[in-house]
Amino acid sequence: MKILFIHQNFPGQFKHLAGALAARGHNVKALTLRVNEVVAWNGVQVLPYAVARKGRQALHLWMTDMDSKVTRAEACFHAACKLRDAGFSPDVIIAHPGWGESLFLRDVWPEARMGIYCELYHLPGYPHLGFDPEFRRANEATEPLRIRMKNINNHLHFDIATAGLSPTAFQADTFPPGFRDRISVVHDGIDTEQLRPDPNAGFTLPTGRRLTRADEVITFVNRNLEPYRGYHVFMRALPALLAARPQAQVLIVGGDGVSYGAQAPQGQTWKQIYIDEVRGQIPDADWARVHFLGRIPYDDFRAMLQVARVHVYLTYPFVLSWSLLEAMASGAAIVASDTGPVREVLRHGETGQLVDFFDGAGLVREVAALADDPAARARLGAAARAHVIAHYDLKTHCLPAQIAWVESLSLPARS
Known part of the structure; x- marks a missing residue:
């Protein structure tokens, strides 16, 4: 079978799938901006x-997003035409449609069947919109209208896609019923052989100090440090957390940019805004125990999770981060926000502890309680890992299901 992948930052979510299909003998190509x-x-x-x-x-401001998508789609269309003229005609196109690139590919190959990665459909009601009152937009009356415009790209893809793939039910369920019925829920997959508990793990701080499982390590991970992932909530809880845990080393991973939501005020970063807000409440000796690591190599990230005594994960009702499942696979004891995407994978008191997203005091209490209770940490961490192995393991569950989904796309539709 001839398969074409479309992703502006290939391989992206297809990093396991694309290579696996090639290994099975399929003729696999990809179009991307990355090379x-x-x-x-x-x-x-x-x-x-x-x-x-x-x-x-x-x-119009609401159309700038769609304009960039059409611009990418036109460029990808021309590249696809060259590929077609060189003799390549895919049986299946697998696309992440989020950047619009795949909009016109059925015009190039009308007979190809398209599967799309369904990351999110933008819903205008609470809690998808207006979840965090601190960041509500000035004109709330027009927000549902703006969000409706963001879905134009989704709707255009519904007309050309054969089927969809979504990593979680929370994400799939945001899509309207007419297309939700065509979406299969299969996670991208967690390599639980690579991400596993290691009693001998160690993590070296930029200062040169080496942390092990004998140390009290509290971890917090975002791709970028921003409100959508609860960075502001964590930072505001930090003074009380440091006071309550005088031996704790707090490791914070994440970049200075924005992955989701609004940009920080001009010339600032969300990271620095909340450092400035809380720094005066934290003595220098305590601040020395807080380590902003930026973005770190994956092997270091894995080792950090393996030494974590408690891992904190917060998110709006939004796309679930890989890092939560990676922490679970590593056997970490987790305190996470009681929001929809988290509840799908983590059960309170069984595989982790849940707290209200905005309850900083509750977050500190749960972290402190786990830090003091090795038996609870062991029980929760083992159960979390077992859950990931059973439902999200890359090799035994997710990748076989993804491959079957792709290969099913080449089959004629049932009448």
Whole structure:
């Protein structure tokens, strides 16, 4: 079977799937913005496409997102035409449609069947909109209208897609019934052989100090340190947490940018805004126990989770982070926000502890209680790992299901 992947940052969510399909003998290619020339990756031929520069044009603010998607879609269309003219005709196209690239590919290959990665459908009601009162927009009356416009790209893909794939039921269930029925829920997969407890693990701080499981290590991870992932809640709880846990070393992983939600005020970062807010409440000796690590290599990230005594994960009702399942696979004792995506994978008192997203005092109490209770940590961590192995393991569950989903796309539809 000939398969074409579309992802602006390939492999992205397809990092396991694309190579596995090539290993099974399929002819697999990918179009992406990530490379400048044709390269081979895990048996996949990765081809570039480039977005042409264009002059500035006047657009309604709600249309700028769609304009960038159409711009990428046109560029990807032209690259696809060259690929078609060179003799390549995919049986199946697998696309992450979030950046719009795949909008016009059925115009190039009308007979190809398309499967799309369904990350999120933007819902206008609470809690998907207006969850955090601190960051409500000035004109709330128009917010549902803006959100409706963000779904144009989703609706255009519904018309051309054969089926969808979503990593969690929470994400799949945001899609309207007419398309939800075509979505299979299969997670991207967690390598539980690589991510596992290690009693001999160690993590070296930038200061040179080496932390082990004998140390009290509290971890907090975001791709970027921002409100959507509860960074502000964690930072506001930090003075009380440090006071309550005088031996704790707090490790914070994440970049200075924004992955989701609003940008920080001009010239600032969310990271620094909340450091500035709480720094005056924290003595220098306690602040020395707080370590901002930025983005770290994956092997270091894995070791950090293995030495964590308590791992904290917070999120709005939004896309679930891989890092929560990775921490569970590592056997970490977890305190997480009691929000929809988290409740799907973590059960309070069984595989972790849940707290109200906004309850900083409750967060400190739960972290302190677990830090003082090795038996509870062992029980919760073991149960969390067992749950991930049973439902989210890459090799035994997720990857076989993903491959079966892709191969089923080439089959004729049942009447």
